[in-house]
Amino acid sequence: MTEQHPLPQPPKNKWKMIKRIFILIIILLIYIWTISSISIRWDKIFSSRTLENFDRIIPRFFQPAVAETESIVEKMIETIFIAYTGSLAAAIIAVPLAFLCASNMVKNKVLNNIGMWILGAVRAFPEIVLAIIFVAAVGPNPFAGVLAIAIGSTGMLGKLYSEVIESIDMHVIEALEASGANKLQILFYGIMPQILPEFLSYAIYRFEIDVRASSVLGIVGAGGIGTLITFAYMNRNWEEVGMILLVIIITVTVIDQISGFIRRRLV
Amino acid sequence: MNKPSTYVPKGIYPFKTKMIMTVALIVVVGFYLVSSIKTESFIIDIFVKLPNVFGLISDFFPPDWGYVAQIWPKLFETIHMAIIATTVAVIVSIPFSLLTANNVTTNNVLYQVMRFVLNLIRTIPDIILAVVFVGLFGIGAFSGIMALIIFSIGILVKLMSEVIEAIDMNPTEAIRASGGNSLQTISFAIVPQVLPQFISFSLYVFELNIRASLVLGYVGAGGIGQLLNKEMNFLNYPAVSSIIIIVFAVVVIIDMISAKLREGLV
Numbered sequence: 001m002t003e004q005h006p007l008p009q010p011p012k013n014k015w016k017m018i019k020r021i022f023i024l025i026i027i028l029l030i031y032i033w034t035i036s037s038i039s040i041r042w043d044k045i046f047s048s049r050t051l052e053n054f055d056r057i058i059p060r061f062f063q064p065a066v067a068e069t070e071s072i073v074e075k076m077i078e079t080i081f082i083a084y085t086g087s088l089a090a091a092i093i094a095v096p097l098a099f100l101c102a103s104n105m106v107k108n109k110v111l112n113n114i115g116m117w118i119l120g121a122v123r124a125f126p127e128i129v130l131a132i133i134f135v136a137a138v139g140p141n142p143f144a145g146v147l148a149i150a151i152g153s154t155g156m157l158g159k160l161y162s163e164v165i166e167s168i169d170m171h172v173i174e175a176l177e178a179s180g181a182n183k184l185q186i187l188f189y190g191i192m193p194q195i196l197p198e199f200l201s202y203a204i205y206r207f208e209i210d211v212r213a214s215s216v217l218g219i220v221g222a223g224g225i226g227t228l229i230t231f232a233y234m235n236r237n238w239e240e241v242g243m244i245l246l247v248i249i250i251t252v253t254v255i256d257q258i259s260g261f262i263r264r265r266l267v
Numbered sequence: 268m269n270k271p272s273t274y275v276p277k278g279i280y281p282f283k284t285k286m287i288m289t290v291a292l293i294v295v296v297g298f299y300l301v302s303s304i305k306t307e308s309f310i311i312d313i314f315v316k317l318p319n320v321f322g323l324i325s326d327f328f329p330p331d332w333g334y335v336a337q338i339w340p341k342l343f344e345t346i347h348m349a350i351i352a353t354t355v356a357v358i359v360s361i362p363f364s365l366l367t368a369n370n371v372t373t374n375n376v377l378y379q380v381m382r383f384v385l386n387l388i389r390t391i392p393d394i395i396l397a398v399v400f401v402g403l404f405g406i407g408a409f410s411g412i413m414a415l416i417i418f419s420i421g422i423l424v425k426l427m428s429e430v431i432e433a434i435d436m437n438p439t440e441a442i443r444a445s446g447g448n449s450l451q452t453i454s455f456a457i458v459p460q461v462l463p464q465f466i467s468f469s470l471y472v473f474e475l476n477i478r479a480s481l482v483l484g485y486v487g488a489g490g491i492g493q494l495l496n497k498e499m500n501f502l503n504y505p506a507v508s509s510i511i512i513i514v515f516a517v518v519v520i521i522d523m524i525s526a527k528l529r530e531g532l533v
Contacts, residue, residue: 030350031350031354034346034347034350034351035351037343037347038344038347038348038351038408039344039407039408040407040408040409040412041407041409044405044407045404045405045409049405050403050404050405053402053403053404053405054403057399057402057403061399077305078305078306080302081301081302081305081306082302082306084298084299084302085299085302085303085306088295088299120519124515124518124519124522125515125518126478126481126482126514126518128481128482128485128492129481129511129514129515132495132499132507132511133323133511136323136326136327136504137316137319137320137323138316138319138320141307142305142306142307143306143307145306146306212390212392215392215394216392216393216394216482219394219482219485219486220485220499223306226394229394229395229398230485230486232398233398233401233402233486236402238402241395241398241399244395245391245395248390248391248392248395249387249390249391252390253386253390256390
């Protein structure tokens, strides 16, 4: 006997629909709020003055001030030194914090959470705010920039490190423990070989980011090429801004290539 | 014959590795010393200058809570700038990320040119973008939005094109084989695979934009950085500390919301 079975109705998920509409309304409200309250003077932006500015600035921008090369390169080297000192300090400070956060190393849940909170709080501070605080604390010199980079990088490196530590093969450690190794031997022969390449790779990656970050810190007086950007901007010296940009682009590209090469060899 | 009793096991690491490690360590430490001397910064200094830091903390505290009322308008402007910039950047990035994905764009020359341009854009610091746009369009939020858009496009296109390159191409073939046109292939084979990641990256870039807009205010491109710069120049530390606390709270809240949203997506 062949009975005609009706096709099953597609499941109606009422709550899902309501949730989606709710999210859509919220997004719409956010956009309405944004567009209605942002103050942009369109008449000023699309005026003849803007066109004049284009004529005046763009050609000057593309005639970099080659005469200033020496002082700019000097500041760029200072920027690299700031990034290097800062990220090396961060790469070292992050290690104990990462072990504190890793749940397979420290079995205490409370300590794990404390470590996570410290790293999370550090990450939430934008680098420029850290730089402001340190400039006020130690004066307007490169040291403030180094401290800002060091603290700012610790948050990210600590998190990445702790993820690396959590993903290691624990069998090796068990085997070492079973054959009577002490804590230090476990650290050197069980944990270190597993984590070292990735730790180094992340540290170098963070150095790449720090070179970019430290080129900005100068605007609050924390040393490096940012200082020159501020001066050039205040004097409307577009040739110099162009030259600074050129130097930054070349330096960052070269450092990216070198660090990419080293990181490919490491992992 | 190899006698087991005289066999001396070698170290875990071969000699060559040890050499490379030693040289690398010397280079790293040496460069550190050079840069420490050049920047006149030794980590020990932080302890020497500790009294200074404590003196500063007493300057910054207590924060000036009466000042908070002046912070809201600029804070909202920062958030609005980030919202608009992220939205525009996402819309612009989608076609560009298709052009920079080597499984969609099979023309190798175009692919290489696009990658080169994007790498170039990503090396420009956001502060220089802001400086140029303020020069062109004058002081105000519009210049900041333009700088944030360019800054976000560089990051978004890179992330998105990597997602597109990693998609499963079999559904595309299946739809092509059953007679779907290009538009149908994109909307039924590519979009469902990449959409969650795209939204996740957009939220991530929104977070980045909130942080980046702090810097923009320093050159007059709108947002809360302007306020920070002004109060810092007046050495009005209680006001600065209340701005910093508010910014910190907002960044944490936005990070938390977007982390929750992203968890639900991917």
